[in-house]
Amino acid sequence: MERIVVVGAGHMGSVIVRGLLDGLPGVEVVIVEPSAERRASPDGRAEVAAAYDPRPGDLLVLAIPPQAFESFADGLSPKACADTTVVSIMAGVRLETLASALGTDAVLRAMPNLASRVGQSMTVLCPGGQVRPDGVERAERALSVIGRVLVVRDESLLDAATALVGSGPALVAYLAQSFMGFARGSGFAAADALVLTSQVLRGTADLLTEPGVTPESLYRQASTPHGTTAEGIATLREHRVGESVRAALEATTERARELAG
Numbered sequence: 232m233e234r235i236v237v238v239g240a241g242h243m244g245s246v247i248v249r250g251l252l253d254g255l256p257g258v259e260v261v262i263v264e265p266s267a268e269r270r271a272s273p274d275g276r277a278e279v280a281a282a283y284d285p286r287p288g289d290l291l292v293l294a295i296p297p298q299a300f301e302s303f304a305d306g307l308s309p310k311a312c313a314d315t316t317v318v319s320i321m322a323g324v325r326l327e328t329l330a331s332a333l334g335t336d337a338v339l340r341a342m343p344n345l346a347s348r349v350g351q352s353m354t355v356l357c358p359g360g361q362v363r364p365d366g367v368e369r370a371e372r373a374l375s376v377i378g379r380v381l382v383v384r385d386e387s388l389l390d391a392a393t394a395l396v397g398s399g400p401a402l403v404a405y406l407a408q409s410f411m412g413f414a415r416g417s418g419f420a421a422a423d424a425l426v427l428t429s430q431v432l433r434g435t436a437d438l439l440t441e442p443g444v445t446p447e448s449l450y451r452q453a454s455t456p457h458g459t460t461a462e463g464i465a466t467l468r469e470h471r472v473g474e475s476v477r478a479a480l481e482a483t484t485e486r487a488r489e490l491a492g
């Protein structure tokens with residue numbers, strides 16, 4: 232039976248485990264979590280272990296903090312990962328570092344996001360050059376239980392993906408806070424303000440998936456000359472909101488690059 236081992240039962244690890252249990256019923260799922268307190272398996276369907284006990288052919292998903300990686304790798308026996316495909320979701324830990332610390336070239340990096348909690352992650356997956364196509368497919372299939380997966384071959388794209396995808400929900404939530412504040416200030420109750428804001432975001436996201444629709448075509452279509460939306464867009468331009476958002480993404484990317492060393 233195929234086995235997937237998830238190391239780290241924190242926010243992301245737990246969500247991935249739940250997704251695997253629900254989405255890939257024929258797969259054996261094991262959680263590795265050294266903390267006895269956290270070792271309570273989500274709904275008891277997954278096996279829980281205090282340490283990784285390798286089995287040939289494992290898919291190992293590393294969902295631990297980057298600063299815990301060195302001690303995790305040091306705790307493994309020298310050939311532990313020789314026949315393992317490793318997917319790391321740790322921000323900023325390069326493929327080269329993973330491969331040399333784990334003693335295998337079958338390493339992939341992935342950048343998911345918080346929307347995995349609602350099955351709507353956008354995950355960018357980058358395989359190392361030595362990963363066989365079936366290894367990429369396996370990793371893609373495992374991560375698709377938490378949302379959509381885009382495979383890229385250029386590892387340097389992961390710094391931008393960390394900003395766009397990893398930090399994306401927080402950046403969008405910050406902008407959504409202005410919609411909320413406006414709705415509250417206009418007299419809507421807090422609960423209604425949240426429904427209005429979230430439904431506008433959801434509807435816009437769905438419109439952008441229609442064939443031929445782009446952000447520009449959408450806002451141009453909605454902006455009749457001298458109409459209300461045109462006034463709003465003109466004000467956003469005047470305040471250089473587009474440039475500010477781009478600067479925020481560039482600063483986030485730069486920080487991701489610095490942290491990766």
Ligand SMILES: NC(=O)c1ccc[n+]([C@@H]2O[C@H](COP(=O)([O-])OP(=O)(O)OC[C@H]3O[C@@H](n4cnc5c(N)ncnc54)[C@H](OP(=O)(O)O)[C@@H]3O)[C@@H](O)[C@H]2O)c1
Nearest residue numbers: 239240241242243266294295296297299303320321322345
């Ligand atoms: N949260 C996000 O939106 C997001 C997005 C993309 C990528 N990531 C990446 O995902 C990883 C996990 O993030 P998170 O938010 O889930 O963090 P988290 O909630 O702090 O979870 C990390 C878990 O790993 C456990 N752990 C630490 N060292 C371990 C070891 N040696 N062996 C096994 N388990 C160990 C921790 O246990 P203790 O608490 O007992 O130490 C904790 O349960 C990070 O590397 C982060 O960069 C997160």
